[in-house]
Amino acid sequence: MAGIKLQNLQMLYLLWAVPVLMLIYAYAWQKRRNALQIFIEAGVFERIKISVSYAKRVWKAILVMLAALFIISGMTRPGWNPKAETVERKGRDVVFLLDVSKSMLAEDLLPNRLERAKLAILDCVEQLQGDRVALVVFAGSSAVKCPLTLDYGFFRFMLEDISTDSISRGGTMIGDAVRRILKEVFDTREKEFKDIILITDGEDHDSFPIEAAEKAAEAGARIIAIGLGDENDGKRIPYTDQNGRKTFFKYKGQEVWTKLDADMLRKMVNATPGGKYLNVSTGTIDLGDVYMRLVASAEKKRLESETIKRYEEKFQIFLTIALFFLFIEMMMNERKQDMVNK
Numbered sequence: 001m002a003g004i005k006l007q008n009l010q011m012l013y014l015l016w017a018v019p020v021l022m023l024i025y026a027y028a029w030q031k032r033r034n035a036l037q038i039f040i041e042a043g044v045f046e047r048i049k050i051s052v053s054y055a056k057r058v059w060k061a062i063l064v065m066l067a068a069l070f071i072i073s074g075m076t077r078p079g080w081n082p083k084a085e086t087v088e089r090k091g092r093d094v095v096f097l098l099d100v101s102k103s104m105l106a107e108d109l110l111p112n113r114l115e116r117a118k119l120a121i122l123d124c125v126e127q128l129q130g131d132r133v134a135l136v137v138f139a140g141s142s143a144v145k146c147p148l149t150l151d152y153g154f155f156r157f158m159l160e161d162i163s164t165d166s167i168s169r170g171g172t173m174i175g176d177a178v179r180r181i182l183k184e185v186f187d188t189r190e191k192e193f194k195d196i197i198l199i200t201d202g203e204d205h206d207s208f209p210i211e212a213a214e215k216a217a218e219a220g221a222r223i224i225a226i227g228l229g230d231e232n233d234g235k236r237i238p239y240t241d242q243n244g245r246k247t248f249f250k251y252k253g254q255e256v257w258t259k260l261d262a263d264m265l266r267k268m269v270n271a272t273p274g275g276k277y278l279n280v281s282t283g284t285i286d287l288g289d290v291y292m293r294l295v296a297s298a299e300k301k302r303l304e305s306e307t308i309k310r311y312e313e314k315f316q317i318f319l320t321i322a323l324f325f326l327f328i329e330m331m332m333n334e335r336k337q338d339m340v341n342k
Helices: 009-039 054-075 113-125 152-160 174-185 209-218 262-270 287-296 315-331 337-341
Strands: 078-091 093-099 132-138 142-149 194-200 221-228 238-240 246-248 276-281 301-313
Touching (some): 009 054, 093 174, 113 194, 113 221, 132 174, 142 152, 142 174, 174 209, 174 221, 194 262, 194 287, 209 262, 221 287
Parallel strands (some): 093 132, 221 276
Antiparallel strands (some): 078 301, 132 142
């Protein structure tokens, strides 16, 4: 038995529970003794024949505390007999391109298009299998909020802070956002294993998104577009004024209505080999399922390999010993032997 290792050292903090358990037993014994003295005349308590064996009571307490020690030891996941194992990590580079223009505040999806998109991305992150992820947001301009990373916690943190105020310039420039990804996020030396998951209502203000998608195809990236919003009637864009009242955006005195431009998104994905358009419209989407079907199952590049030591976990031994101690404790009678015989 060589190379013993505790693989979850944080569980050792639970050792403080053992002295607390000892104090609880001591307190309980004292309370029991005080209760007896209330009913027994002073001076007689020490002379009467008590049927309880204090030695057995102490041993029962010791057995419970030993069981607690072995349970905590098992929770540290002890292991030994390490064996060298080569682990190879594969994955793709996935960029979430999120529309944060004012039109994403439309409430044809509840609570609105943007919040529904953020929830869908979070669901997708829960399904990630070693892929690097990045977050780019856009409106009238674009910004890289999270570069390609395996730190999914940092990605979630950056996503939670996203709002329509994340980009100060109004409008919707999808093409410029795609070009920024190709220039600043993806490795230009590689020509495959790249995905852009575009989540938008498809409205664009002359940023040439089809041409940008063609450039993405040349760089080896494919676009998976998620279309949000009502494609037929559209929806007004709400906001809260200075008096706290809900109203709607207007342009030249007319309320602005926003509709899903599905045709443009279809043209974008068709420009990239393997591209896919998913029309959510005003329904629901399981982006985690989309990831599993379209990204996780796709060909992946070899990112790195490393040799690690894999330990044989032996927590079962410690838990078995703990259960044995608890069984003995339950079977042990506190009464004195002579009283039992009578």
